[in-house]
Amino acid sequence: MGRTRNWNGGATFSYPRGGSQGAPAAKQCPFYKKIPGTTFVVDAFRYGTIPGCTAYFLSHFHYDHYQGLSKHFRHAIYSSKVTCNLVKKKIRVADRYLHPLPLNTPCDVEGVQVTLLEANHCPGAVMFLFQLPDGKNLLHTGDFRADTSMECYPALTGCKVHTLYLDTTYCNPAYSFPAQMEVIDFAVGVAVEAVQHNPKTLIVCGSYTIGKERVFFAIAEALGCKVCATRDKKNTLDCLDSDQVKRLVTLNGRETRLHVLPMKDLKFNSLKSYLEGYRPQYDSVLAFEPTGWTHNNSVSTVANIRPKRHGNITVYGIPYSEHSSYTEMKRFVQFLQPAKILPTVNNGSPKSRHAMEQIFQQWDSEGKQQSLASWVK
Ligand SMILES: [Zn+2]
Known part of the structure; x- marks a missing residue:
C-alpha cells in the first residue's frame, strides 16, 4: 500500500485517511x-x-x-x-x-x-x-x-x-460458524419436530429484502407446505426467475403454517400479536432468525444453539451466514x-x-x- 497510481486522474492507490478535520471532502470513488x-x-x-x-x-x-x-x-x-x-x-x-x-x-x-x-x-x-x-x-x-x-x-x-x-x-x-447445510438441517429438524408435537404451531422465518431464502424453502419442502410472504417480499422473490418461488410462495396466510416476515417483526411482542390474527388455527409460534456471526450468537456448532422462550413463542437465532x-x-x-x-x-x-x-x-x-x-x- 501507499504507492500512488493514477486512474483517470485524481484517484490514488491508497486507502482514504479517516478522521481528517475541516470541510468534508467530496465523495470520491476509492x-x-x-x-x-x-x-x-x-x-x-x-x-x-x-x-x-x-x-x-x-x-x-x-x-x-x-x-x-x-x-x-x-x-x-x-x-x-x-x-x-x-x-x-x-x-x-x-x-x-x-x-x-x-x-x-x-x-x-x-x-x-x-x-x-x-x-x-x-x-x-x-x-x-x-x-x-x-x-x-x-x-x-x-x-x-x-x-x-x-x-x-x-x-x-x-x-x-x-x-x-x-x-x-x-x-x-x-469468526467460526457452521456450514449452511448444517444450519438448514438443524432448522428443518426443529420445525418438523415442533409440528409433530403440536400441529397448531405457526412457523415464522425472518428475512431481509433478499438473502437466506434457502432456510424457509427447505422448511417448506420438508413440511410439504407453501410459504406465505408479504406483497413486497413476493414482488422481490418474483425477480428470482425461480420454479421454487412459483410453486411455493403465496400471499394467503391461511393457506400455510410457514410465514416469512421482515426481521424487525421477530420481537416477542410483535410475534404475539401476529399469532392473535391466526387464532384459533394456530396457538403457538416457532420463529427462526437467521443472522450472520454475532457476539450473542457465536456458536461454531449447531449443537450449541439455544432458543429464547416467552410463553407460547419460541425464537431460535440461527448462525446462517452468507459470508x-x-x-x-x-x-x-x-x-x-x-x-x-x-x-x-x-x-x-x-x-x-x-x-x-x-x-x-x-x-x-x-x-x-x-x-x-x-x-x-
Ligand atoms: Zn451482500
Whole structure:
C-alpha cells in the first residue's frame, strides 16, 4: 500500500485517511472499487458519475452495494439477470442501461473478457473475473461465501489471478460458524419436530429484502407446505426467475403454517400479536432468525444453539451466514494463490488493514510450504 497510481486522474492507490478535520471532502470513488487497466468500477454507485468510467458493475442487490443507484441513473450497468431484474423492479432503472450477463460464460465488455461466477451469497450474487488484453486476471468476489465447489469452476481452473478483491467481512480466526447445510438441517429438524408435537404451531422465518431464502424453502419442502410472504417480499422473490418461488410462495396466510416476515417483526411482542390474527388455527409460534456471526450468537456448532422462550413463542437465532467463515476464506485464497489481495470490507482503519495484511502473508507462506511439501513427496 501507499504507492500512488493514477486512474483517470485524481484517484490514488491508497486507502482514504479517516478522521481528517475541516470541510468534508467530496465523495470520491476509492481505488479498491476500480479495476485498473479498464474503465470499470464495481459496486460504486454512491459516488455519482465517476469521471472516465464507462461501465458500472453490480455484484448483488444488497443496499450497501447499490447505494446511490436511482431511476435517474444514465450509465451502463452490468450484472446477473436476477440482479438486473431486481434493479429494474425495485429501483426502476430504465431497461436500456441494464446489461444482464450469463453465468460461467466469458463475455466481451469493451475489449475485456468478463465472466460472472456464482458467489454463494444471496440470489443473483456473482463474482466478476476480469481478463484484460494484457493477460492480467482480476477477480472481484463481491460478497461471497467461499465453498470448495468454487475450486471446480472452469473459469478459475489454472487461472493465474493477479489481484483478488476479497470480501473480508469475517477475516479473523474468531469468526467460526457452521456450514449452511448444517444450519438448514438443524432448522428443518426443529420445525418438523415442533409440528409433530403440536400441529397448531405457526412457523415464522425472518428475512431481509433478499438473502437466506434457502432456510424457509427447505422448511417448506420438508413440511410439504407453501410459504406465505408479504406483497413486497413476493414482488422481490418474483425477480428470482425461480420454479421454487412459483410453486411455493403465496400471499394467503391461511393457506400455510410457514410465514416469512421482515426481521424487525421477530420481537416477542410483535410475534404475539401476529399469532392473535391466526387464532384459533394456530396457538403457538416457532420463529427462526437467521443472522450472520454475532457476539450473542457465536456458536461454531449447531449443537450449541439455544432458543429464547416467552410463553407460547419460541425464537431460535440461527448462525446462517452468507459470508465466508475464516477457514473457508483461507482455503479459497490458498487455492487461488493471487499475487495481491485487496480487502473490500473492514478496510477503513490502518489497524484492521495491517491485521489482514499479516493474515494474508501467513496464508501465503503456509500455502507455499504446503505446495513445496507435496512437490517433495
Ligand atoms: Zn451482500
